[in-house]
Amino acid sequence: MRLMSIDAVMPGMVLSRPVYGIDGRRWLAQGVELTQHYIDRLRELGILMVYVWDEATSGVEVRDVVSDETRSRAMAIVCKMLAEASRGTIHARRMALYSEASDAVGAIIDELRSKMRTVVSIMNLKSFDGYTYEHSVNCCILGIMTGMGLKYNDIKLRNLGIGLLMHDIGKMMVPRDILNKAGSLDPWEFRRVQMHPEAGFKLLSEDDEISATSRVICLQHHERCDGSGYPRGLTIDSIQEFARIGAVVDVYDALTSDRIYRPAYMPSQAAEILRRGAGREFDPEIVEEFLSHIAPYPIGATVRLSTGQSAVVVDINTDDIARPVVRILGQDEEARAANAGEEIDLSKHREINIAFCLRP
Numbered sequence: 001m002r003l004m005s006i007d008a009v010m011p012g013m014v015l016s017r018p019v020y021g022i023d024g025r026r027w028l029a030q031g032v033e034l035t036q037h038y039i040d041r042l043r044e045l046g047i048l049m050v051y052v053w054d055e056a057t058s059g060v061e062v063r064d065v066v067s068d069e070t071r072s073r074a075m076a077i078v079c080k081m082l083a084e085a086s087r088g089t090i091h092a093r094r095m096a097l098y099s100e101a102s103d104a105v106g107a108i109i110d111e112l113r114s115k116m117r118t119v120v121s122i123m124n125l126k127s128f129d130g131y132t133y134e135h136s137v138n139c140c141i142l143g144i145m146t147g148m149g150l151k152y153n154d155i156k157l158r159n160l161g162i163g164l165l166m167h168d169i170g171k172m173m174v175p176r177d178i179l180n181k182a183g184s185l186d187p188w189e190f191r192r193v194q195m196h197p198e199a200g201f202k203l204l205s206e207d208d209e210i211s212a213t214s215r216v217i218c219l220q221h222h223e224r225c226d227g228s229g230y231p232r233g234l235t236i237d238s239i240q241e242f243a244r245i246g247a248v249v250d251v252y253d254a255l256t257s258d259r260i261y262r263p264a265y266m267p268s269q270a271a272e273i274l275r276r277g278a279g280r281e282f283d284p285e286i287v288e289e290f291l292s293h294i295a296p297y298p299i300g301a302t303v304r305l306s307t308g309q310s311a312v313v314v315d316i317n318t319d320d321i322a323r324p325v326v327r328i329l330g331q332d333e334e335a336r337a338a339n340a341g342e343e344i345d346l347s348k349h350r351e352i353n354i355a356f357c358l359r360p
């Protein structure tokens with residue numbers, strides 16, 4: 001399977017990962033042959049990269065850290081909660097919603113716990129419209145992985161997960177045309193966006209069912225350790241650990257998503273941005289723990305090696321995540337002459353490095 005830009009996808013290519021709609025329901029299944037209509041629709045939805053089967057990556061499989069079923073169940077509940085919040089009816093249905101959210105988070109914890117070591121080796125592809133829903137679920141999964149690394153018990157993990165699932169609930173009070181605006185925001189629009197942490201916190205504070213530690217993620221996930229965040233400009237000692245995790249996963253997932261105003265960064269680039277911010281905006285321990293679960297070069301990504309050859313990542317070494325197994329591509333003149341199709345385990349060939357990851 002190969003990660004490919006929608007602009008390079010041709011009719012007749014076959015999807016190797018499903019594509020989900022914003023309510024968590026599968027829109028296109030794995031194995032669907034793409035038609036021009038599907039390709040146009042994917043582009044309209046803002047899905048600018050897809051996983052397809054291709055000859056160069058035959059036999060390559062990639063698994064998400066949680067099953068598609070669990071992910072879509074969590075997405076469906078976020079979709080419901082945010083819809084209730086935007087209608088102002090969330091309180092009337094809170095008991096049912098929170099218990100569903102708690103069950104969805106429990107399923108994520110169980111699946112992550114069942115693995116020896118969790119490494120995200122896949123790009124999460126989101127539509128523009130479904131961004132908030134998919135982003136919330138992704139933050140929840142990434143945050144729980146980080147919490148597990150920090151040896152949190154199940155109660156803490158559940159509270160962390162629920163808070164992350166709802167961290168952007170206040171965005172329902174921000175007009176959609178501001179959230180999806182392609183250009184830069186004017187000062188009034190910027191203030192509206194900056195109100196979402198407090199709006200969400202206020203909404204959740206009316207309910208006893210949701211713990212104070214979960215709620216604080218809503219309020220503080222845009223605070224930064226050096227005081228440069230909002231809404232209160234708090235510094236590291238005043239920002240709760242859950243919210244410091246929230247800040248890291250929120251920024252990472254936003255950076256690795258295609259947005260209306262810029263294309264996605266590849267995981268290696270996003271990791272670099274987080275590392276640069278560690279000790280200033282972000283808690284350095286949390287950044288390191290989080291990044292130890294993120295393969296900088298995901299499976300299916302095309303990379304350029306220090307030898308000058310292009311290759312595609314076909315497997316991840318979970319003990320050495322920055323040095324995956326790559327398969328040499330045949331499109332370069334040198335490669336065609338030499339070793340196209342050969343697989344190199346970079347953890348065993350330390351003389352060869354990845355120079356950079358190509359955007360598909």
Ligand SMILES: [Fe+2]
Nearest residue numbers: 167168221222
């Ligand atoms: Fe936010």
